[in-house]
Each structure stands twice: as C-alpha cells, then as structure tokens.
Amino acid sequence: MNVDSEFVFELGVCAWAERNWPPEGTLPSDTTAIVARQLGTKYRRWDTVVVEANTRKLAERARFGTKRLDGDLLGVVRNAPTEWTWYRDALPEPDYPWRYVREAVHRAAGRGAVDTRRRNNRIELRQKWAYPDWVERVVAIENKPDLTASAARALAGQIERDVALGLCDEVWVATARTDEVIEPVLLEDFPVEAGVLVVDTDEEGGTNAEVAWHPRTLAAHEPGTRIIERATGENAAEFEYASREWKTEKRLGIAERAYERGWRAYADTMRPDCRHFELREDGRTLLPWCAAKGHHQSATECAWSCGSFEPEPPTWRSRGWPIEGGPGKAIKRLLADQRERSRPDLD
Numbered sequence: 525m526n527v528d529s530e531f532v533f534e535l536g537v538c539a540w541a542e543r544n545w546p547p548e549g550t551l552p553s554d555t556t557a558i559v560a561r562q563l564g565t566k567y568r569r570w571d572t573v574v575v576e577a578n579t580r581k582l583a584e585r586a587r588f589g590t591k592r593l594d595g596d597l598l599g600v601v602r603n604a605p606t607e608w609t610w611y612r613d614a615l616p617e618p619d620y621p622w623r624y625v626r627e628a629v630h631r632a633a634g635r636g637a638v639d640t641r642r643r644n645n646r647i648e649l650r651q652k653w654a655y656p657d658w659v660e661r662v663v664a665i666e667n668k669p670d671l672t673a674s675a676a677r678a679l680a681g682q683i684e685r686d687v688a689l690g691l692c693d694e695v696w697v698a699t700a701r702t703d704e705v706i707e708p709v710l711l712e713d714f715p716v717e718a719g720v721l722v723v724d725t726d727e728e729g730g731t732n733a734e735v736a737w738h739p740r741t742l743a744a745h746e747p748g749t750r751i752i753e754r755a756t757g758e759n760a761a762e763f764e765y766a767s768r769e770w771k772t773e774k775r776l777g778i779a780e781r782a783y784e785r786g787w788r789a790y791a792d793t794m795r796p797d798c799r800h801f802e803l804r805e806d807g808r809t810l811l812p813w814c815a816a817k818g819h820h821q822s823a824t825e826c827a828w829s830c831g832s833f834e835p836e837p838p839t840w841r842s843r844g845w846p847i848e849g850g851p852g853k854a855i856k857r858l859l860a861d862q863r864e865r866s867r868p869d870l871d
C-alpha cells in the first residue's frame with residue numbers, strides 16, 4: 525500500500541481496527557467494536573472512530589433498524605412511554621414549536637420505532653422497545669501517515685483541543701512506521717494524553733499496527749472545555765463550556781452514525797460507476813484501485829471532476845461482473861454486504 529495517500533492509509537487503519545481492536549489485549553466478551561470513518565461534530569471530525577458497544581444492548585438497538593436515529597428521533601424513542609400517552613404529555617417540553625416534535629413522532633412511527641394512534645383528535649404514542657444504553661466507549665484515531673516532526677507540532681494543537689473537550693474516551697494518532705529508532709512524533713512536544721499507533725502498511729496479511737505510546741483515558745462523562753482560540757502572545761485564550769448533557773448527546777449521535785455507516789461507505793462519494801474503478805485486495809482488505817492511473821486513488825481525485833473518468837459500458841450492467849473492474853452497483857453492493865456482515869444484528 526502506498527502511504528502517500530492518506531485516504532488509503534485511513535482505510536487500512538479502519539480495516540485493521542475492525543480485525544484487531546483494541547490494539548493490545550482483547551475486548552471483554554460482551555463488548556463489540558464498530559469502526560467508522562470521518563465522523564465528529566461541527567467543530568471536529570475524526571478520521572477513524574471506534575465505538576465500543578455492549579453486545580447485548582447493541583442487538584437491542586438493532587430492533588430500531590440499521591439507519592441512524594438522528595437527534596429528533598432519539599428524543600422520541602428515548603422518552604416514549606410504555607403506555608399510550610398524548611405525545612405532549614410524554615415528551616419533554618421542546619425549546620421550539622411542538623409541531624416539529626409531532627413530525628418527529630410521525631417519522632419515528634414511519635420507521636417502526638414507536639407505535640402511534642389517534643384518540644380524541646390527539647396523537648398518542650407508546651414505545652415498542654426501550655432504547656438501550658448501548659454505547660460504552662468512543663475512541664478517535666487521527667491518521668497521519670507522514671508524521672514528521674513539524675506535522676506533529678501542527679497536530680499537537682488539535683489534540684490539545686480534543687483532550688480539553690474530552691468528547692471521546694481516548695484519542696490516538698496513527699502514523700506509518702519510519703526507519704528511525706524512535707518515531708519522530710515521540711520526540712516532539714506532543715500531548716501525552718494521546719496514544720500513538722505505529723502502522724505497517726506493507727505487511728503480507730494487510731495493515732498492522734502496534735502501540736508506541738499508550739493514551740490516557742479522558743473525562744468523557746464530565747463537563748469539558750471547548751477551546752475556541754488558543755492563547756497567543758497578545759491575546760488570551762477563548763473557551764466555551766461543554767456540558768455533560770451536550771457531550772452525551774454528541775457521543776450518541778456519533779455512535780448512531782457509526783452504526784449506520786461503518787467505514788465502507790466511501791464508495792458513495794467516489795465513482796464506482798467509472799470503468800476504471802476496481803477493488804483490489806490488500807492483505808485481507810479490499811481497497812479502491814484506479815486502473816487508468818495505476819494506483820489506489822483517493823476519494824478527492826475519484827470525483828466528478830476527474831479528467832480520466834469514463835462511464836462503465838451499459839452492457840456491463842446486465843452481466844454478473846466479477847469484483848475487479850466490475851460495475852459500480854456491484855461494487856457498492858459488495859461493500860454494503862461486507863458492512864452488514866460486520867454489523868451485529870438481531871440474530
């Protein structure tokens with residue numbers, strides 16, 4: 525694998541995490557790791573996110589379907605009562621008009637997540653199942669294949685923000701192994717709270733990683749501090765308070781999106797409908813490959829603007845094409861199948 529492409533490095537780290545999480549030791553037998561990529565908040569997006577979930581409760585979560593429950597739907601399913609109740613009596617008073625809550629109740633019912641009925645011209649609801657408390661830990665990994673000393677210095681400020689906010693239980697930086705005796709990042713003034721994973725991308729069995737520095741557990745269940753502006757010579761730092769409730773809500777939102785998308789949804793933003801788009805095995809991982817350019821292409825280059833794009837011939841669509849060079853729909857289906865297989869369900 526060519527680590528020049530951060531995108532391909534990122535997919536390798538996701539595949540490795542899916543097979544090997546946690547980096548050392550094993551997860552408790554009742555815990556399942558879900559791996560996703562490019563998730564976060566409007567302030568911060570992490571390359572790889574690992575959600576450690578209680579396996580039994582995750583199966584209970586699966587009853588609500590494989591699509592994520594957004595904040596409005598979560599407000600409905602988490603507060604839906606066991607007995608028929610007028611929705612305004614059952615759900616917390618919103619700080620916006622009730623009609624939006626009513627829409628969310630209808631959406632939740634449309635997804636089969638709650639029962640509703642109309643009585644005396646009022647919408648009543650009751651829960652079908654209790655929404656479980658399934659998320660145990662949320663871990664963020666920042667992928668920086670080429671973490672030179674100066675790149676480490678630039679990243680340090682970002683990691684300091686992550687540590688101050690403590691939205692995740694752990695923050696890691698994954699970097700490609702160098703020929704140095706001590707990896708450059710360890711020589712830098714890098715936040716000690718962040719773990720460091722050293723990644724080998726040329727292993728025969730696919731990407732492998734080992735721990736160079738263990739992370740500290742962050743105070744994810746306590747209020748945090750959002751650093752808006754770091755202190756400079758003339759200006760004082762600017763902070764915002766992040767409440768425990770805000771953090772809980774954001775963590776659950778991230779976990780719901782991780783559950784829905786996993787890490788293989790990248791084909792949705794690339795051009796698998798291009799005749800040059802292939803999936804090639806790298807160890808045990810299928811990675812996108814551009815036959816026209818002869819390398820693993822990044823999501824940025826494999827876009828609408830790509831000058832080498834050529835649509836797949838229509839005749840391909842009517843045949844059961846093999847994986848390599850196959851038509852876009854089959855590739856998307858294959859990745860979706862893999863995602864489903866890695867997602868625990870009701871069984």
Ligand code: SF4
Pocket residue numbers: 795798799800801802813814815816817821825826827830831832833834
């Ligand atoms: S030619 Fe462009 S659009 Fe087609 S697979 Fe390669 S990078 Fe993607």
